Amino acid sequence: MERIPILRMGEFLLVTIQVDMHDQLALTLQEDLGERISATSARGVLIDISALDIVDSFTGRMIGTISAQSRIMDAHTVLVGMQPEVAITLVELGLTLPGVSTALDVERGMKLLSARVANA
Amino acid sequence: MAELQQRTLDALQKNEGWLLQAWNVDLAGSGADQDRRMSAEELGQQTADFLQLLVKGVRQGGGAGITDEAWAAARGFLEKLSRSRALQGFESQHTANFIFSLKRPLFTLLQRDLSDDPRLLAEQLWAISEILDMLGLFTVASFQKSREEVIRRQQEELLELSTPVVKLWDGVLALPMIGTLDSQRTQVVMESLLERIVETGSEIAIIDITGVPTVDTLVAQHLLKTVTAIRLMGADCIISGVRPQIAQTIVHLGLDLQGIVTKANLADALALALKRTGLSVVKA
Numbered sequence: 504m505e506r507i508p509i510l511r512m513g514e515f516l517l518v519t520i521q522v523d524m525h526d527q528l529a530l531t532l533q534e535d536l537g538e539r540i541s542a543t544s545a546r547g548v549l550i551d552i553s554a555l556d557i558v559d560s561f562t563g564r565m566i567g568t569i570s571a572q573s574r575i576m577d578a579h580t581v582l583v584g585m586q587p588e589v590a591i592t593l594v595e596l597g598l599t600l601p602g603v604s605t606a607l608d609v610e611r612g613m614k615l616l617s618a619r620v621a622n623a
Numbered sequence: 624m625a626e627l628q629q630r631t632l633d634a635l636q637k638n639e640g641w642l643l644q645a646w647n648v649d650l651a652g653s654g655a656d657q658d659r660r661m662s663a664e665e666l667g668q669q670t671a672d673f674l675q676l677l678v679k680g681v682r683q684g685g686g687a688g689i690t691d692e693a694w695a696a697a698r699g700f701l702e703k704l705s706r707s708r709a710l711q712g713f714e715s716q717h718t719a720n721f722i723f724s725l726k727r728p729l730f731t732l733l734q735r736d737l738s739d740d741p742r743l744l745a746e747q748l749w750a751i752s753e754i755l756d757m758l759g760l761f762t763v764a765s766f767q768k769s770r771e772e773v774i775r776r777q778q779e780e781l782l783e784l785s786t787p788v789v790k791l792w793d794g795v796l797a798l799p800m801i802g803t804l805d806s807q808r809t810q811v812v813m814e815s816l817l818e819r820i821v822e823t824g825s826e827i828a829i830i831d832i833t834g835v836p837t838v839d840t841l842v843a844q845h846l847l848k849t850v851t852a853i854r855l856m857g858a859d860c861i862i863s864g865v866r867p868q869i870a871q872t873i874v875h876l877g878l879d880l881q882g883i884v885t886k887a888n889l890a891d892a893l894a895l896a897l898k899r900t901g902l903s904v905v906k907a
Contacts, residue, residue: 583857587817590852591810605857607824612857 553584801834833864
């Protein structure tokens, strides 16, 4: 079955979404990520969606859920690299992802994540 | 449709000079020659040209409608005339009056020439009146079309003109908004700003609303959408140029700006942006 790889980088987890998301893939990612956070006791999760051109409402909601779920497991989530079209679509869909931190690219995302974890 | 009789055509052709003169007098009576936007000579030239085309059209086309091939030249002339009037800023009735003021001289002429046959006179008056009405309506229609073209072009230009994204500093973009915000403009603004953020990798975007005349619930909603989209991309947004009246309106309307950073002017916003990027300005 298709899976999105979750890479470990020190105390952070890096998720790079390279393929078009469909519902099952998003659900699998949510489960896998939960497992990995608990297994590695990661302090932060970085989700890179710069390769994603289309995000539907389900995927958008799933990103919010993943973030909230990670937060409960004491891992900060930063979403990076959202394309302009995707941002506009999400806003039009009313998905403003209130609790999710964002950054322009992976580098800045990592910096933000380090700062968050250091502050916590 | 009533046919124009040979007698009418002859009368028209024979009295072209008299008609032109009477028409010009009538136009002058309505004050058309006093207009500064167009000289009396120019108007005289137009009446002379059109009368020739009219006589030609009547002779060749007869009673057929003005969509007929015989009227092509007259239609082309009127289209050109309407467009130039529209560009000069004339009103539509003014333009239509160009045709309708020809009615009186024509009717007088027919009354004089066909007075011996009242039935024919009535029929011919009706025929000529129909033609003139159609020509007049055609003029107004093309006048309106050219006016709409002008408006459409201006709208497009306005849309492009009013959405420049400027780079204030390394990593700081500014978007000075001018004019009313509607959904279409917000869309254009949002797209160009977001694209520039990706291009330049800027972390802070300042939206300056000094040039936005009023903020109502809809405009505020559009602003919120833009700010949210910017945040989703991973950049921060500051709104500057909130005038006292606008602040008052926002409070009166009970709008919740959901934690958006607002500043009174662009300078304050830039100062904040510099501070956030870890820069400071000192005297040399």
